[in-house]
Amino acid sequence: MGTSRDERRRAADAAVAEVRGIYADLARRPLERACTLRTECCQFAITGRIPHLTRGEALLAARAFRSTGRRALPNPGDGACPLLQPRTLRCLIYADRPFGCRTHFCDAAGGPWPRREVLELIRRLEAIDARLGGCGPRTLQGAVADALAHE
Template sequence: MLTPRSMKNPKPTAHRAEIEAIYAELERRPLPRQCEMRTGCCHFRIAGHTPLLTRGEALHAADGVRRSGRKVLKPHPDGACPLLGRDGRCTIYQHRPFGCRTHFCAEAGGMYPRKHVADLIQRLEALDERLGGHGSRPLEAAVSDALAEK
């Protein structure tokens, strides 16, 4: 659990337990999905959507990037997610952001109805505030900034 003291000077992993709890709660909510690593939604320019990340999500995704052996994000040449590997799969799948988990991809079933995830979004926003974030930001900028902090 995050304490007021740890939020003043958050450790790099202070966000981890809360983000993982939010993502675990999402997994327990049975909503019909048909995503089998289609990755259509990962091609932002084509899909017309880019996930927005809160500070906690960006820090968590940055942890995943570091664990994948990278230190920086490089823009994908065709406007796809910079987290896609050469094999076309997500390189931080276990650390992927909430927007990726809630599948804004039409082929996978579309976006989760807000009423099913509003409480989780509120928890992400509250964590963002405690971590000194300034609201949701586009994936590439949010993760790049989180990577630059360490």
Template sequence: MRRGEDHAEQTAITGIREIYSELENRPIERSCTLRTECCRFRLTGKTPHLTKGEALVAARAFKATGRKNLPALPEGDCPFLHPKTSRCLIYDSRPFGCRTHFCASAGGPYARRDVADLIRRLEAIGHALGGRDARPLEAAVSEYL
């Protein structure tokens, strides 16, 4: 059983990474300059929601940093934001929402029509893992830590 789960997770991770890569290659002008304003959830009033596959990818990346537990969030910042360097700990594995929806200084949210096919694929991978709707970042990732 565990072996089957591992295979399903690996397939999901590969699929999610392909989607992130395809997004990078779309001719949509955006420029993340690592200002991290969008990582201050209390400030923006928005929290990224992750499908189950995205949560798996983010959790694996977080664990690869040697960390096990998400820190408390007294300032309302993303738990993946390094408290001293203010850099994203999982930047290459950051969720779709961090790439498309949250940052005014990077160019504002993508038009849904430009990425709707990728969202459908993210959802399909999440469903294949047994997930339903996308969930807020912390809750979604905690499941895999």
């Protein structure tokens, strides 16, 4: 019989796989969007907007961050996303970036996705969040820091 730690690990593994599946489903949607890696949307202090993550997204982001060999989330003084590499200005977890980073407001990428186009995917992310005992989407910094602390 597994320990509760093993069970939590299995639940986290399943959630991460499901979140990746949701991101893949989004990528298959016919609406064209083209992120050109301008990273303007990663400058939270300038945009005034911060992506909010469900718990499954935060777990995936935390694992992707760890896989870069880093442990603690930095606290950039310029108000940028802590997952933005300051030297290269590249997202450290681009392949696993959160849903909001894929569907947000960036005009250069084609503007925000209409909510009705992605509502069912949002519901699936929320269902994973509820299953993991989350309390709904939280700001990227807090959600990822928490996932790193409890993973």
